[in-house]
Amino acid sequence: MTNETTPQASSPQAVVEARDLNLVFETNDGPVQALKDVNLTINKGDFVSFIGPSGCGKTTFLRVMAALEHPTSGSITVNGMTPDEARQKRAYGYVFQAAGLYPWRTIAKNIKLPLEIMGYSKEEQDKRVAQVLDLVELSGFGGKYPWQLSGGMQQRASIARALAFDADILLMDEPFGALDEIVRDHLNEQLLKLWARTDKTIGFVTHSIPEAVYLSTKIVVMSPRPGRITDVIESTLPKERPLDIRDSQEFIDIAHRVREGLRAGHSDD
Amino acid sequence: MKNILAVLTVVAAIIAFWYAACVPMNIKGVLDQAERAGTEVSPATAKERRDMGTFGLVASNTFAIADTWAQDRPRLPAPHQVAVELWKTTVEKKITSKRSLIYHGQVTLSATLLGFAIGTGLGILLAVGIVHSKVMDMSVMPWAIVSQTIPIIALAPMIIVVLYSIGVQGILPKAIISAYLSFFPVVVGMVKGLRSPDHMQLDLLKTYNASTAQGFWKLRLPSSLPYLFASLKIGIAASLVGAIVGELPTGAVAGLGARLLAGSYYGQTVQIWSALFAAAILAALLVALLGLIERLVLKRMGMSA
Ligand SMILES: Nc1ncnc2c1ncn2[C@@H]1O[C@H](COP(=O)(O)OP(=O)(O)OP(=O)(O)O)[C@@H](O)[C@H]1O
Numbered sequence: 001m002t003n004e005t006t007p008q009a010s011s012p013q014a015v016v017e018a019r020d021l022n023l024v025f026e027t028n029d030g031p032v033q034a035l036k037d038v039n040l041t042i043n044k045g046d047f048v049s050f051i052g053p054s055g056c057g058k059t060t061f062l063r064v065m066a067a068l069e070h071p072t073s074g075s076i077t078v079n080g081m082t083p084d085e086a087r088q089k090r091a092y093g094y095v096f097q098a099a100g101l102y103p104w105r106t107i108a109k110n111i112k113l114p115l116e117i118m119g120y121s122k123e124e125q126d127k128r129v130a131q132v133l134d135l136v137e138l139s140g141f142g143g144k145y146p147w148q149l150s151g152g153m154q155q156r157a158s159i160a161r162a163l164a165f166d167a168d169i170l171l172m173d174e175p176f177g178a179l180d181e182i183v184r185d186h187l188n189e190q191l192l193k194l195w196a197r198t199d200k201t202i203g204f205v206t207h208s209i210p211e212a213v214y215l216s217t218k219i220v221v222m223s224p225r226p227g228r229i230t231d232v233i234e235s236t237l238p239k240e241r242p243l244d245i246r247d248s249q250e251f252i253d254i255a256h257r258v259r260e261g262l263r264a265g266h267s268d269d
Numbered sequence: 270m271k272n273i274l275a276v277l278t279v280v281a282a283i284i285a286f287w288y289a290a291c292v293p294m295n296i297k298g299v300l301d302q303a304e305r306a307g308t309e310v311s312p313a314t315a316k317e318r319r320d321m322g323t324f325g326l327v328a329s330n331t332f333a334i335a336d337t338w339a340q341d342r343p344r345l346p347a348p349h350q351v352a353v354e355l356w357k358t359t360v361e362k363k364i365t366s367k368r369s370l371i372y373h374g375q376v377t378l379s380a381t382l383l384g385f386a387i388g389t390g391l392g393i394l395l396a397v398g399i400v401h402s403k404v405m406d407m408s409v410m411p412w413a414i415v416s417q418t419i420p421i422i423a424l425a426p427m428i429i430v431v432l433y434s435i436g437v438q439g440i441l442p443k444a445i446i447s448a449y450l451s452f453f454p455v456v457v458g459m460v461k462g463l464r465s466p467d468h469m470q471l472d473l474l475k476t477y478n479a480s481t482a483q484g485f486w487k488l489r490l491p492s493s494l495p496y497l498f499a500s501l502k503i504g505i506a507a508s509l510v511g512a513i514v515g516e517l518p519t520g521a522v523a524g525l526g527a528r529l530l531a532g533s534y535y536g537q538t539v540q541i542w543s544a545l546f547a548a549a550i551l552a553a554l555l556v557a558l559l560g561l562i563e564r565l566v567l568k569r570m571g572m573s574a
Pocket residue numbers: 025026027032033034052053054055056057058059060061227
């Protein structure tokens with residue numbers, strides 16, 4: 001592990017710490033409270049899923065961590081720094097819902113994009129592209145253009161792009177939302193393997209309860225209007241998770257608790 | 270195959286209409302000439318004919334119809350007359366000859382290309398400024414739009430006079446007028462193109478902590494190319510118009526504009542029409558050439574699936 005946590009972080013393990021975080025969007029129809037009194041600690045190596053109905057602020061919270069959005073009040077640190085400093089240190093890779101590959105670049109060149117921007121040497125770029133293509137099982141597709149790949153492969157390429165540089169945090173906003181269930185299962189399995197191999201901290205937004213339970217060490221249940229956290233569930237599932245773990249009683253119990261949390265969030269509006 | 274047939278049908282219809290239009294347009298001239306040559310026409314005098322509708326004249330002098338397509342200086346020359354003139358002044362004349370349309374075309378072409386280069390360069394620079402600076406966006410764009418509302422016919426002589434008074438003449442004034450017409454579509458298209466990347470794309474670069482310059486070279490510029498090419502095609506046609514218009518007020522001796530002007534001085538309608546067609550063919554070739562470059566570039570970039 002190369003990244004040391006800085007002394008001012010309250011826990012040596014904490015990668016993200018949010019305290020009393022509020023975010024209000026000023027819109028033409030008046031203020032929208034996207035996040036209300038959010039308190040959350042994400043530890044190193046956690047796989048944290050954010051789940052909740054549309055408009056509960058999942059994307060907003062991810063964007064706050066990425067310094068793409070700034071809180072109205074409260075504090076948040078990423079690796080002990082402000083999100084802006086963390087962004088400048090290139091602390092995280094962000095995967096959007098759409099793959100967003102450049103159509104004029106091949107897959108390999110797309111993955112090189114962040115590496116070029118961050119000034120990696122040519123040899124280093126080639127080495128890393130080969131590495132991450134292998135990681136997402138796309139070796140041999142480096143020379144293809146995005147339109148020559150299926151949606152699932154494009155999304156894998158966009159994950160590879162976020163993995164190519166040394167960010168120890170991976171933020172993913174519904175990365176598999178547009179894919180069918182079979183492909184999704186497969187990608188979930190791959191993502192878990194990848195997480196185990198790379199020791200990254202992952203923040204993952206999803207609408208799917210089974211996806212959240214299958215992937216996460218920590219599940220953050222949110223509810224809308226105003227967007228807030230209603231429950232944080234620490235998973236008791238082992239780190240090694242074959243797909244059929246989803247039929248185990250433990251899995252079903254956790255999924256049940258997530259569903260209860262979601263229902264509770266709904267009933268009070 | 271079906272497409273070619275459709276195109277040919279339309280062309281045939283246009284040519285047929287053109288021949289038909291020649292008859293009423295030219296009938297009076299033909300009849301005047303015939304009267305002078307001693308042929309019997311009805312009514313017999315020019316004065317009586319003036320008061321008659323052209324269609325009535327055609328109806329009562331059907332023998333003259335063929336002649337309406339073969340006059341020396343018709344009001345409206347027939348298609349084959351223009352074609353023959355085009356052939357004679359391009360293929361059959363030496364390129365160095367003052368009567369060669371190739372010679373005149375090349376004079377206009379060089380002003381067009383120079384103006385196009387200036388206009389495109391200026392347009393791209395302005396667009397880059399507009400996209401990156403709010404102040405420029407609010408100050409330059411309105412002026413660019415206003416500039417295009419002034420009729421170029423009114424502006425061209427002033428540009429030439431002003432430039433002449435500071436000692437600039439020759440190809441440059443023409444090129445500046447054509448640049449004046451061609452920069453605008455480039456600005457508009459390029460601004461749209463540079464702004465075409467969506468929020469997500471821009472956010473992605475932000476997560477890499479990319480600089481504005483990196484964002485420009487790696488994202489904005491490549492995304493703008495399809496828009497740029499669309500603008501360039503409009504721009505080059507506008508450049509050609511500008512170069513021709515720039516030749517009119519100077520009484521230029523060479524160039525397609527000069528041919529138009531000379532043709533209208535001497536009532537040489539065939540010459541005017543062939544110069545017009547030469548200009549149209551030139552514009553079509555330039556646009557086609559740009560289309561070819563566009564295809565090659567976008568294909569190389571993997572953007573034409
Ligand atoms: N840029 C913005 N300007 C104004 N309001 C915004 C903006 N972004 C988000 N919001 C509002 O903030 C609230 C939270 O939005 P957010 O996108 O975080 O929800 P979400 O949980 O990601 O929803 P979904 O599951 O549909 O993606 C919503 O009410 C939304 O309308």
